[in-house]
Amino acid sequence: MGLAGNLNSDNLNFFNSQGYVVLESFASDEEIEAMRKQMDHLLDGFDCSTSSVFSTTNQQKVTDDYFYESAEKISFFFEEKAFGDDGNLKQPKELSINKVGHALHELDPVFKKFSHSEKTSNLLHSLGYKRPVDIQSMYIFKQPGIGGEVVPHQDNSFLITEPSTCTGLWLALEDATIINGCLWAIPGSHKNGLVRRFIRGEEGVYFDHPPPSYDQNDFVPIEVKAGSLVVIHGDLIHQSFENQSSKSRHAYSLHVVETDGCRWSQENWIRRKVKPEPLYAS
Template sequence: MVVVDDGILDSNRLDFFNSNGYLVLDSFAGPDEVQSMRLRMDQLLDQFDCSTRASIFSTTNQQQSTDDYFYESAENISFFFEEKAFDDEGNLKQPKKLSINKVGHALHEKDPVFKSFSSSKKVSGLLCSLGYRRPIAIQSMYIFKQPGIGGEVVPHQDNSFLYTNPPTCTGLWLALEDATLTNGCLWAIPGSHKRGLVRRFIRGENGVTFDKPFPSYDENDFVPIEVKSGSLVILHGDVIHRSSENKSSVSRHAYSLHVVDTDGCKWAEDNWIRRKVDPEPLYAS
């Protein structure tokens, strides 16, 4: 399956997405685009002084690990370490470039290379075919899934973290390396988006918390989404998805962009992201 240059989805692809809650588009980004994003991230990591302030990122302990650095990352390019990157004395066990979990959450605004892809004609065409009228890119992440220590991402729904009324979040997950069963590819429960939002991640005066307990899921319900570098995975905001630890010797780099609609939809004030300046829409229909 090869996506057309303008990103517009045909009826068969839309039907698959609406039925399953996810869709894979092979070769959405060409080798040159993938290489430019990877090289740019190498430059950003070279410039990052890991002796300065940074956080450890965890989805299994997210409430406790959320701090001001995390909140401020909504409008910055911020660096987050893997949980298993440090020894008992607090020293990195491997080089800096093999210790970072992710970089976020405003690459799509602050860096020209990632902004170019995020606001490209094909991304806009894709969103238009999904019915977006005034979309904004609200969050972006470069995810490393480091060899040997790449952390688990527990089952979740993107609308839990990026909520609008009505819900409108869509995740665009671009593989910058092959994602396989051994290095931590995505897994999703087909059709789970039809059951609605399970819980929300709410920011209050005393930090963040989930409004409901963590639900359990049958592992047999998940299907793997193995993709080649350059492939794009589209994720409905309510589809339940996850990824396992990367215990292999091969990394699994990806660029993730989350989009919400602002046409007739209200951004929830208790979302963890609170912007000082409203983002510009990618387009207005």
């Protein structure tokens, strides 16, 4: 593939100073519709008895074999608040799922097409990647009324390479606003390095340090239109709040790491049986 970087110097300067950059209209309306339709189709075929719950406030407790195996599968995770006291879903299954992951980019043709597209590779080339791999993907729903919060974190905590190399590519499949749970970030926080790691040990998963306390006044909202891509530095502190509105906020989140000149940590929760194919080698 002949790679041509597609970030201009303004984009790169913003990314380097703030730790993120928004690329408007990165995905076309057709691409968005294709991904949304494909997710409808996957949800139609989803059997509710084979799933788990996802929560970032309760992550150590809800991490189970279903979660570990999702690294190489298309797996479904419920919202914590999806169930009533009787243990049954309070709303239809398609409005109960927190996210689907973590190998859509590999196993599903529609999500693979976007994840492996030339424009995605060109973007990574602009960021200096030499032999990148898509290491995980998530379709995140932020369901109306029950869409759970994502607590402040850095993506490098969960996808550890030595040295750190993760970048998040977060594509809005619907307009994301303060009302329906857009991303928030602390601009420039990527310059302070990685705060803690999410380790998979013998007894399960744990963080190697307690969470720092953040001043909520330091976060800025990243409100974007559907089709915008938010490029997120792996050390950027970001979060999103619960969606208490009646509007969903679908997004496709893809995480990329370098495989040239760095090591994938054996302490990562992702322990793949099959190594992922690089998007390109330059």
